[in-house]
Amino acid sequence: MEEGIDVDTALDRFMGNEEMYCRFLLKFFEDANYGRLQEAFEEKNPKACFEAAHAMKGVILNLGMDVLARDLIPMVEIFRKGTCEGAETYLDGFDGCYQQLRNRLITLLT
């Protein structure tokens, strides 16, 4: 899919259940972990950053949102080391993709 989502693989994961897959795609953007990550990053709290980013990573991968994983995965590794240093670029990239994908999916699916 042009939006950077591996729909085929993800749908297999959902046993072909399209309705539930779409529901979870939209639901992802209601996930509080996104807000938590922003907040924790502003507070320069790597532990809280890691928890929020790590939780999102599992969901993103399961939903096949490869475009979001690209920036998120290196970010998780930085936070895992107990620092926020060097994560900013990834976070910016991640935010951009996140907003773009959000708008696109809301238009497409609602």
Next chain:
Amino acid sequence: MNKGMILIVDDEEINRFVLAQAFEEKYETVTAEDGEIALERILEYQDRLKAVLLDVFMPVMSGFDVLEAMEEEDLLDKVPVIMITGDGSADIEEKALGLGAVEFVTKPFEIPVIQMRVRNTIELFAHKRNLEQLVREQTERIERQKDRLKTSNYRLLEAIATMVEFRDLETGEHIVRIKAFTRMLAEAVMKNYPEYELTQEKIERIVYASATHDIGKISVPDAILLKPAKLTADEFEIMKTHTTVGAELIRNMNYTIDQEYSAYCTEICLYHHEKYDGKGYPKGLVGDDIPISAQIVSIADVFDALVSERCYKKAYLPEEAFRMIYAGECGMFNPKLLDCLEQCREAFFLEAMKNTERS
């Protein structure tokens, strides 16, 4: 047949949904969104759960905390735990394995792989539990057989003892009564004199062993054993050897199944004619140098001899037998045992009367 149950623990709803959907065909699935709820579910469904799929990072209580709590409740032996890890980090896997997890599945979920891993884990775990159960059952069976073997050996020795008794007594009732008197006295000793360290188990063995006290009489010639008059000094010397011969017989049987029992048989055979003041035989032991088992059987034997008819004497009434024992007419006994005899007086009396009624 009821479907087995799988518990899925993950704080992300999508992960719970995807896994539940993957397993709902073959299993009943329950979910929990944090460790605390997971633990409640595990406790509630512990008898039905086939596996727990457990996320590591969760609010309230992490997957590691859940593993620790399960270990405390002995639940890890009942249900296999499969960890859901984000990234297969070695640290996390090592920690989870150390805490008792048995398998891992990783995100993003590869459903067919996860299904097979879970199935394999459940089968292996069931296999392991079956084997453990089998070992338990076999062990119990061996224990039961060992007990049966022990009892049949007690009975065998008792049968031999009874045959020996048949030579000088009309029936084998003496052995039955000796066992009854021995049990009553031994139980009184256990209750009143803990310094002798008797236990119910020891008493069982002593009671069985008491049957063998005169087994050495097999070597005493009829002319002496059945002589209806007082023995000469030489004859008495031969009569006395039934103690050492009996102990020797038991020792030669090299009885290893129950060495404690064998030891009681030996000391009872050897010392049941010793007296508290050292005037008994064969060794002339004094006081508590005489093993408590032999002291008990000694009183039981003397009492029964007094109230029974023998080739050289008539039967005394129980009252007279008690009087003679307390007056020291049958040699000196341990005052503690005489105290126990006093406490058993009524029971001894009843057992002795059974004897009179029969004859």
